[in-house]
Amino acid sequence: MKPFWTKPRSSPPILPLAFAILLVGGAALAKAPEQKYEPLPAPSVTEQSIEIGGRKLGFKATASAVPVKDARSGEVLAEIATLAFTVEPPKAEAGGGGGAACRPIVFAVNGGPGAGSAWLNLGAIGPWRLPFAGAVPSTPPRLVDNQESWLDFADLVFLDPPGTGYSRLPTNEAARKRFLSVDGDIDMLAVVIRRWTVREHRQACPKYLLGESYGGFRAPKIVRVLQEKENIGMDGLILLSPVLDFSWIHGRNNPLLDASRLPSLVASHTGAKDRAALAEAEAYAQGDYLADLLRGPRDKAALERIVSRLSAMTGLAPEKLRRLGGRVSAEDWTRDSDPSGRTVASFYDGATRGLSPDPRRPPSEWADPVLDALRAPLAEAMEQVVTGRLKWPVGDSKYEILNDKVSESWDWGHGRLGQESLSDLHRVMALDPRIRVLVALGLNDLVTPYFGTCLLLAQSADIGSPERIDLLALAGGHMFYAEDGSRAAFRDAARKMIEGK
Known part of the structure; x- marks a missing residue:
């Protein structure tokens, strides 16, 4: 998203950081007693329903936080806000685990860095949708039931990294630097996925990761960490307008x-x-x-x-x-x-x-006539969902839809042009022959041009069956799901992959 076009400020080397949920042991972080982290509210669980194709779909909505703690002291460094929408399957489908244990889960993360998950939630796959077409800052944030919601065939979990959505940045300076870096961000999100999965007893579920834009860069790296460090396997990757190699879009x-x-x-x-x-x-x-x-x-x-x-x-x-x-x-x-x-x-x-x-x-x-025009109505709609429909009392906190400070502070390691995740994608596919990949692109996208991604993927050797990667180029731009036909085609392709048809 827009942070691709900003020049990040240089930052000092990342200090060592150990998370209780990431690593066992490690040195404790320096305390900053004058800055106390303000926790997010306790989980809020509500019963909701929407109409899809003339039929009612009931579901449970859970707004909650996954804490990230210091390994030695137990201090909460940050909390990752999550919104989960889950459907109780018929008892005949529930299996031995009962309840929703066997329903597929799609974990969704946006990009930036610094973008909240509202783009995917209210724009593409969530239960409610804010119409994007023609939106400007003064557009009333009126939501409609999303006829293309993926909730019809999978449970949905939306993740907001620190500094996005309602997830606050750490007050601990070492933790902040670690989270606002390529590797620290990946490690943290992988652990949050594992923690949520274990907390909700969903280890037996088929699991998929959806990443948009920089989230599409994150996704292969997150799955690699899940496989190799967190003992979690994923069944599929869905990459929406991804950046697989920064040298292919900058230069x-x-x-x-x-x-x-x-x-x-x-x-x-x-x-x-x-x-x-x-x-x-x-x-x-x-x-x-x-x-x-x-x-x-x-x-x-x-x-x-x-x-x-x-x-x-x-x-x-x-x-x-x-x-x-x-x-x-x-x-x-x-x-x-x-x-x-x-x-x-x-x-x-x-x-x-x-x-x-x-x-x-x-x-x-200039303010971008698509991205910046959507900031206000999308953030306002998200606030209405979280505080109104889901009844999560976040107080006066503002929903961070695009946090420019996060993008400006991002530590790219040895430089942005040296960053790529195509090799991570190859590695996770080689390690697990069951993983399938869906790559969806917008024809009018000038941020991550669709043909560049097509050419890049064409350079990849077949890893197992050549049909493992499904490439979809659709009408529209970076957020092609603003187009009704493209949003429906994207849903159909995801459903086909998830249901194995």
């Missing part, structure tokens, strides 16, 4: 990135709704376009071939394309795809436009 001098972005620019210009309509753009991107880009802009004949073809495919002016050397970045598209300069396109959906605040300023200084 200025690699023509391959421009080629992988081109089909999304064409989709944004033409309104293409499926990959078949983009077959020509994909073929050109990995063929003649890439070949001419490699020749460089000093090859005038190659540049003119690019300019002519791209102008026809994207609608961009030939003089602009010539000046860019035939390489169109996401920033170029958001600023220049409207020749009048009166509107700007979204990074998150290149076909969606908003009014231009100041054509003289760089796009990075």
Whole structure:
């Protein structure tokens, strides 16, 4: 999500940290008696119902927290807020464990870093949905029963890492630095999943992990930690607009990135709704376009071939394309795809436009007409759900929908461009031949272009059956589930995987 486009501040080396729920033993953390951690409320359990396809679906909603403690002192460093929606299966399906023990579970985490789980919850798979189409900050947060909710075939558990949702950041400085890092975040979320599973006696359930955006980067790494350290196996991974390799979406001098972005620019210009309509753009991107880009802009004949073809495919002016050397970045598209300069396109959906605040300023200084327009209504709707429908008394706490401080403080280790999780995906698939993977992408997404992910996955050797990875490219942007048809297609693909059909 938006934090991909911010430059994180540098931070000192991560201090050693031991969690009681992560490691046995370890040095105790330094105390900060002047700062006392404020605990989240006790769990709230309510009975709820929605209508899906004209029939009533009853379910239990549980708002609770999973504590993370210091290994030596037992001090609570942070609590991870979770929202769980569970359905009691018919007794004939309950099996020896009884109750909901045999129903599949989908654990869901968003990205950022710094994004709360409301995006997946109220946008895509939860029991209630906030319509995203056309939303602006003043849009009333009116919820509807989600006809595409995955609750129809799986229980849902939404996780909010520290600093997102209602999960508070640690007051202990060493713990804060550890949580706001690539590896510390992964270890913590893996343990929270294990703790929730054990607490609810759901070890026998089929388990799936859904990650969106940076959450899609997290997911393979979390599953690897669950397999190798936490003694928990997962049945499947569902990656929504994922970042599998940061070097494939960031960089200025690699023509391959421009080629992988081109089909999304064409989709944004033409309104293409499926990959078949983009077959020509994909073929050109990995063929003649890439070949001419490699020749460089000093090859005038190659540049003119690019300019002519791209102008026809994207609608961009030939003089602009010539000046860019035939390489169109996401920033170029958001600023220049409207020749009048009166509107700007979204990074998150290149076909969606908003009014231009100041054509003289760089796009990075604008509020995004998709992502930022949704912040207020989505956060307000989430507050209504948690405090109103679920009756969890969080007081005056604000729901952190996109915490910029988290993203700015994130420790990327040896650098963001060196981070990737494709090798983790390969490792978890090799260790467990039963794991299946669903990768879902939006055609208009300029943050994690769909064709780049397709090309990246194409470089992977088959690990077991080649059908283990299902790739789905859908109409819409980074949050393609804003489109009714795409949301339904995503649900159907997930249901097929989870039910094994």
